[in-house]
Amino acid sequence: DQQVKQNSPSLSVQEGRISILNCDYTNSMFDYFLWYKKYPAEGPTFLISISSIKDKNEDGRFTVFLNKSAKHLSLHIVPSQPGDSAVYFCAASARTGANNLFFGTGTRLTVIP
Amino acid sequence: DVKVTQSSRYLVKRTGEKVFLECVQDMDHENMFWYRQDPGLGLRLIYFSYDVKMKEKGDIPEGYSVSREKKERFSLILESASTNQTSMYLCASSSKDTQYFGPGTRLTVL
Numbered sequence: 265d266q267q268v269k270q271n272s273p274s275l276s277v278q279e280g281r282i283s284i285l286n287c288d289y290t291n292s293m294f295d296y297f298l299w300y301k302k303y304p305a306e307g308p309t310f311l312i313s314i315s316s317i318k319d320k321n322e323d324g325r326f327t328v329f330l331n332k333s334a335k336h337l338s339l340h341i342v343p344s345q346p347g348d349s350a351v352y353f354c355a356a357s358a359r360t361g362a363n364n365l366f367f368g369t370g371t372r373l374t375v376i377p
Numbered sequence: 378d379v380k381v382t383q384s385s386r387y388l389v390k391r392t393g394e395k396v397f398l399e400c401v402q403d404m405d406h407e408n409m410f411w412y413r414q415d416p417g418l419g420l421r422l423i424y425f426s427y428d429v430k431m432k433e434k435g436d437i438p439e440g441y442s443v444s445r446e447k448k449e450r451f452s453l454i455l456e457s458a459s460t461n462q463t464s465m466y467l468c469a470s471s472s473k474d475t476q477y478f479g480p481g482t483r484l485t486v487l
Contacts, residue, residue, distance in 0.1 A: 273417070298475060307381070307467050307478030308420070353419060362471045363408055363427075369419035 267291045268356050270368035278376050283341040285371050287354035290335065294356040298365070299328060299339050302351045311352075312339070344375045380404075381479035383468050389485045396455040398482050400468030408471045409451035411435075411443060413464040414481070420467065426451055458486045 269288045277283045287297075295316040300308035314321040314328045314337070321328050327340045341348055351372045355365040384399035402409065408427050412420040412435075422435030424443040432443050440462060444452045451470075455462055463486045469476040 270419075300478075305386070305481070305483070307469075307480050309478070310475040313474065361473045362475045364425075365422075365476060367412075367420040369417060 265290075266369070267294075268354060268366045268368040270352075270354060270371050272371050273369070274372040274374070276374045276376060277344045279346055280343045283339075283344045283348065283373055283375070285339040285341075285352050285354075285373065287337045287339075287368055288335060289337075289356050289366075291356070291358060291366075292335070293358035294366075295359060296357045296361060297328070297330060297337050298355045298362070299326075300353045300355065301348075302353065302370070308353060341373075344373075346375045346377050349373055349375045381468060381470055381477050383466075383479040383482050385482050386480060387483045387485075389487065390455075390458050391487050392459060394455075394458050394486075396458050396484065396486075398453040398455075398466055398468075398484070400451045400453070400479055401449050402451075402470035402477070403449065404470060404472070404477070405448065406470035406472060406477075407448070409445065410469040410471070410476065411441075411451065411453045412467045412469065413437070414467055415464050423453065458484075460486050462486050 298313040299311040302308040330337045351370045353370045354368045381402045410425040411423045426432045426445040442454045466482045468479040
């Protein structure tokens with residue numbers, strides 16, 4: 265049973281516009297959430313994280329929003345750049361920090377120049 | 378900078394062969410992980426280790442084993458490779474805040 269879901273397998277956005285990637289989870293014990301970015305033939309790289317005591321975390325062009333009541337998080341990229349084209353995975357854990365992560369299935373973002 | 382390296386980027390093996398995938402991290406992390414990534418399925422945990430000689434099964438351990446003789450090295454073993462083990466294999470080690478991934482090994486079993 266998939267505890268972390270990314271329901272959009274792909275997303276296309278024009279360069280300069282906002283990209284919004286969504287992630288839903290079912291386990292109410294999850295308290296730490298991460299986003300990873302993966303280019304083809306490379307391993308995922310950590311992008312940004314948020315703990316459940318916050319509802320927003322920002323790092324440059326990347327902002328993650330957490331809605332605990334809806335069990336939903338989203339990653340906003342503003343402005344989107346062609347180099348952002350990659351597969352994005354969200355991940356969650358329950359009281360274990362970065363250990364025992366549950367990953368979503370990924371969303372492929374394409375930023376069109 | 379954390380570095381996680383994997384012994385091969387691409388590997389082609391035949392059905393029934395024994396396959397070793399090696400992973401080394403240089404950050405003295407206690408926890409290490411092996412995942413496989415398949416289209417539409419995301420990353421699925423095969424095994425993890427939280428200390429030398431310690432291992433725990435993940436979600437899909439069948440057909441795999443692991444070895445952790447030294448803290449920096451975590452090996453994944455396919456005892457008898459099968460075509461359904463064709464996949465991208467990713468090794469990771471973790472700090473408290475995140476997991477750091479190696480570049481991956483694309484394994485093809487013919």
